[in-house]
Amino acid sequence: MGGAGTPALLLAALLAALVALPLLGVLSSFLHAQASLETLAHLSAHVIPRAAFETALLVALVTFGVTVLGTTSAWLVAALDFPGRRFFEWAMLLPLAMPGYIVAYAYTDFLQFSGPVQTWLRETFGWQHGDYWFPEIRSIVGAAFVFTVVLYPYVYLLARTAFLARTASMIDAARSLGLSPLATWLRVNVPLARPAVAAGALLALMETIADYGAASYFGLQTFTTSIYRAWFALGDRLAASQLAAVLLLVVVVVIVVEERTRGRARFFAAPNAARPAPRAVLRGARRALAVVGCCIPITLGFLLPVAILVRLMWPTLAETPLDRYAQWLGNSLLLAALAAALTIALVLLIVYAVRLAPAGAAGTAVRGAARLMSLGYAVPGAVIAVGILVPLAAFDNALDAWLKATVGVGSGLLLTGTVAALLYAFVVRYFAVAQQPIEAGLARITPAMDASARSLGAGPLEVFGRVHLPLLAPSVAAGALLVFVDVMKELPATLVLRPFNFDTLAVIAYQFAADERLGEAALPSLTIVLAGVLPVMLLSRAIGRSSVHGAHTP
Known part of the structure; x- marks a missing residue:
């Protein structure tokens, strides 16, 4: 292998180790099973079955909810024409700015026994406690409702794109065969959008599995909440690690099943010259129903929680x-x-290394390592936190013991409970968030530019700094903004890894809400929502521009 291959292989090995360390740290808990047979027996008998049941039930309800709400919303704005359609096209994305745990705090105050809704009912009808039935918000169904109204935009965004790809020839062919509008929708439009809907539902599923704040606040025993209870309430690091390992295996199974299912299907985009399917113009009561149908998810997922x-x-x-x-x-x-900043720097290094990677084993290794890095977003923050804390604590303890034995002075905890550990978790967790826009931006830069610059004597670094980086500025800014906002909202990893007396807005909002001090939790929560609105506004502008450019007259 030539000289160019050695740095590529070293980079690939470093990146693979960066992601593999937290995962191996979690899986290594099974190596110590003999040291805690009682813990394993207790987990298998009392914790894992209930955690598996509640997690599975919650995921099933949320998947159904986001699929119905997201697909219906996408169909309304993509296939029908009514007043306010262009506004609703981008406004449907606003719930993405609302973290699930913050919406849980808001609806709990709004719908609990002492909240304004039930208080109004008792004062209006003279009811007392026990005279009426009201759904309990702090339940699996309540949690599923919260996740549905927050996460449906994942399905909406992808399904809308799929519905807009319909062509008039598809609809005409179906109608010429005698299919009714409903049958056409069920037998033509839904199958075409199924891959997009499944991808959006998978994203919502992964977010639900990874959540800690809302599930904990509602008193659910999911895998994620069980990890924290084992760590903080029981003080059993081994039990927490083993639960994290089980959750990691569940996530891997979900990813493998999704990829194999998607890999057997083939979907092709319509030619650019194909005439898009016209939107059906609604009139009268149907127009009003469409407007109301679009207002409901926006109100439930954004406007009402903010109010x-x-x-x-x-x-x-x-x-x-x-x-x-x-x-x-x-x-x-x-x-x-x-x-x-760290994530963007690492992403730029990796995507450019992939672009320059030579053919053969070195190039394959670099591309494989980049693919491995992107999987970090699919791993729940709780798993990453436990996986980082276990090896860092082992390293700190070993170093402290060695220094005491050698020089008589210990080092204490150098890495555990530091900002460095938190940043490591964030880089592993959100690498893919920054990678997607930067990788897409780099793919749009033709290799002819590289060749021209190299023919003028510029080296790889000079080509990157003077050609690629200026062209990548919008993509870099978008990736940095997405990572910035995700870290502002992040809760599970921060709770475990943060330094002592180092609280963020997400942590303090969670602690106030856990103490039922919802009024004090409101300001930090609104600040997080305000930060989350920024990327949604950028995405909404892109949606609006694409809608205007791709508009067609029915």
Whole structure:
């Protein structure tokens, strides 16, 4: 292998180790099973069955909910024409700005026994406790409702694109065969959009599995909440690691099944010259129903939770310790900025290495390592946190023992419970978030530009700095913004890995809500929502532009 292959292989090995360390740290817990047979027996008998049942039930309800709500919303704006359609096309994405745990806090205050809804019912009808039935928000069904109204945009975004790809010839052929509009929808449109709907539902499924804040607040015993209870309540690191390993295996199975299912199917885009299917123009009551149908998910997933948080925040705003709020905000901004910078630097290094990778084993290794890095987003934050904490703690303890035996002075904990450990988790977790826009931007740069620059004597680094980087600036900015916002909202890994007395907005909002101090949790929550609106606005602008450019007259 030539000289160009050695750095490529070294880079591939480094990247593979970067991702493999947390995963191996989790899986290594089974190597110590003999040291804790009682723990394994207890987990198998009392924890894993219930965690598996509640996780599976929650995932099933959320998958069904986001599929129905996301597909219906996408069909309304893609296939029908009614007043406000272009506004709803991008407004449907607003719930993406709402973390699930924050929506859970808002709806709990709104719908619980002492909340405004039930209070109004009792005052209006003279009811007392026990005189009426009201659905319990703190339940699996309540959690499924929260995740559905927050995560349906994943399905909506992909299904809308699939529905817009319909061509008039498809619809005409179906109608010429005698199919009714309903039969055409069921036998033509739904099968064409099925891969997109399945991909969006899978994203929602992964987010549901990875959630800790909402599930914990609702008192559910999912795999993620069980990991934290084992770690913090029982103080059993081995039990937490073994539960994390089981959850990791579940995630791997889901990914493998999805990829194999998708790999057997073949889907082709219609030619650019194909005439798009016209939108059906609605009139009268149907027009009003379409508008109401679009307003419902936006209201439930964004407008109502924001209004509830503002109502909660207003009475306690004057008592808010602004100095502490500034500290929480500063910690969040610092972590988000550092994580975004590190992740973007690593992504640029990797995608450019893939572009320059030679043919043969070295190039295959680099591309495989890049693919491995992108899998970190599919791994729940709780698993990554446990996987990082176990090897870092082992390293710190070993180093401390060696120094005490050698020089008589220990080192303490150098890496465990530090910002460095948090940043490591964020880079592994959100690498794929930044990789997608940058990789797509680099793919649009023709290799002819590289060849021209190289013919003028520029080396690879100079070509990257003077040609690629300026052209990649919008993609880099988009990737950095997405990572920044995801870190601002992140809760599970931060709870485990953060330094002592280092609280972020997400952590403090969770702690206030856990103590039923929802008014004090409102300001940090609204700040996180405000940060989440920024990338949604950018995505909404792109949706609006594509809608205008691709508009067609029915």
